[in-house]
Amino acid sequence: MRFIHYTQPNARSVATTPGLGGGYGRTGIENELDWLFGTALAGFRGTPRGGRFPVDLYEDKDNTYVRAELPGVSRDAIGVEIVDGSLSIQASRKQKSGEAESTESFNRLVGIPDEVQADKVSASYENGVLTVTLPRKEEAKPKKINVSVN
Amino acid sequence: MSLLTSLIPSLNGGGSCADAGVEQTRRPRFEVNETDSAYELTVFLPGVSKEGLEITDEGGELRVTGKRAPRPTEGLVTLHRETSDATFKLVLEHENSVDSEKIGAELKDGVLHLSLAKAESAKPRKIAVN
Numbered sequence: 001m002r003f004i005h006y007t008q009p010n011a012r013s014v015a016t017t018p019g020l021g022g023g024y025g026r027t028g029i030e031n032e033l034d035w036l037f038g039t040a041l042a043g044f045r046g047t048p049r050g051g052r053f054p055v056d057l058y059e060d061k062d063n064t065y066v067r068a069e070l071p072g073v074s075r076d077a078i079g080v081e082i083v084d085g086s087l088s089i090q091a092s093r094k095q096k097s098g099e100a101e102s103t104e105s106f107n108r109l110v111g112i113p114d115e116v117q118a119d120k121v122s123a124s125y126e127n128g129v130l131t132v133t134l135p136r137k138e139e140a141k142p143k144k145i146n147v148s149v150n
Numbered sequence: 151m152s153l154l155t156s157l158i159p160s161l162n163g164g165g166s167c168a169d170a171g172v173e174q175t176r177r178p179r180f181e182v183n184e185t186d187s188a189y190e191l192t193v194f195l196p197g198v199s200k201e202g203l204e205i206t207d208e209g210g211e212l213r214v215t216g217k218r219a220p221r222p223t224e225g226l227v228t229l230h231r232e233t234s235d236a237t238f239k240l241v242l243e244h245e246n247s248v249d250s251e252k253i254g255a256e257l258k259d260g261v262l263h264l265s266l267a268k269a270e271s272a273k274p275r276k277i278a279v280n
Contacts, residue, residue, distance in 0.1 A: 054232035060225045069196035069233055071260030095192075127219075128196035128260015 053106050055089075059113075061141055064134040066110055071128030073106075078125060080132055082118045086111050087132060115139070175239035178216065182242075186274060189248065191264040195238050200257055205264070207250045214240040214262065247271070 056067040070078070070091050079090040092105040115137040123132045180193040195203070195216040202217035216238035244266070252267035 056231045056233050057229040058223075058226045059229055060227065064229075065226070067233070069260075071194045071196040072192075073259065125259070127199050128194075 053091075053108065055108060055110055057110070059136075062136060064112055064116065064136065066112070066132040066134070068108070068130045068132075069128065070106065070125075070130050073125075073128075075125055078123075078130060080121070080123050080130075082112075082116070082121065083109070085114055087134070089130065089132070091130075174234075174236040175215075176234060176236045178214075178238040178240055180240060186268075188268055189244075189264075189266040191242070191262075191266060193238075193240060193262040193264070194260065195257070195262055196260040197233075198238065198257070198260060198262075203257055203262065205253075205255055205262075207248070207253060210243060210245045212242045212244055212248070212253075212264075212266070214238070214264075216262075 054069045056065075058065040058067070066087055066089075068089055070089075070093075073091045073093045077092045077094075079088075081088045081090075087110045089108050089110065090106065092103055095102050095104060112134060113136070116134045117137050120135045121132065123130060125131075178193050178195050180191060183190040183192075191212075193214055193216075195214075197218040198216035199219055202219055204213075204215045204217075206213045218235055218237065247269055248266045249269045254265040256263045
């Protein structure tokens with residue numbers, strides 16, 4: 001068995017191989033084990049998953065996009081920061097169950113490519129999904145090089 | 151392989167990939183709180199808007215279906231994915247202990263709150279002793 005070890009999804013180093021028996025999004029057995037432990041230790045349905053939430057990473061030639069699933073969080077409870085070449089996403093959600101009120105917090109560091117214009121990063125939150133748009137630096141954008149034939 | 155799929159439930163959830171043509175669905179995370187007069191159901195449906203949401207109640211079964219809006223992926227390279235685009239589907243049996251006429255629903259920020267009033271027969275009743 002081959003173990004692929006990584007601590008955080010890194011934009012360049014993750015091979016998006018389909019998961020065992022699935023392929024509908026989960027990449028690799030490490031995620032499955034994390035989820036399994038998370039649900040086993042946190043109790044059954046309904047309890048917080050220990051602060052983790054699923055994240056997708058995409059890019060096109062102008063931007064890198066980070067998409068996080070954070071349903072039920074209010075916009076002012078979301079914090080997005082760039083720390084040392086990683087994107088840090090923090091959020092908290094208040095839950096009212098009858099009389100009791102509990103707060104659930106989320107925290108995740110996502111590796112992002114270096115060539116990002118940190119001051120032009122924007123984020124939007126819709127339907128419980130946070131999308132962070134990280135524009136790539138001009139020098140990092142793919143440029144067409146004209147080759148002249150003599 | 152079958153031993154693994156039985157040990158790790160999520161590998162099995164949503165159906166096997168061999169079912170060509172069958173739409174893959176995922177069970178969303180949900181919580182149920184019970185009060186004397188109603189059940190409060192909270193379902194987490196990130197990425198689902200009102201247009202993609204369908205709630206039906208029949209035969210003692212409450213069904214919640216949430217379609218995620220397809221996102222434009224032209225020109226986008228996928229670097230890493232932890233979510234799936236599968237439709238959310240939740241079926242809860244309540245065996246008619248819920249008053250179907252009085253179900254209230256609210257969808258906000260990807261969270262669906264359902265207020266299911268208990269049917270009269272299911273409410274706790276005080277019995278007077280002579």
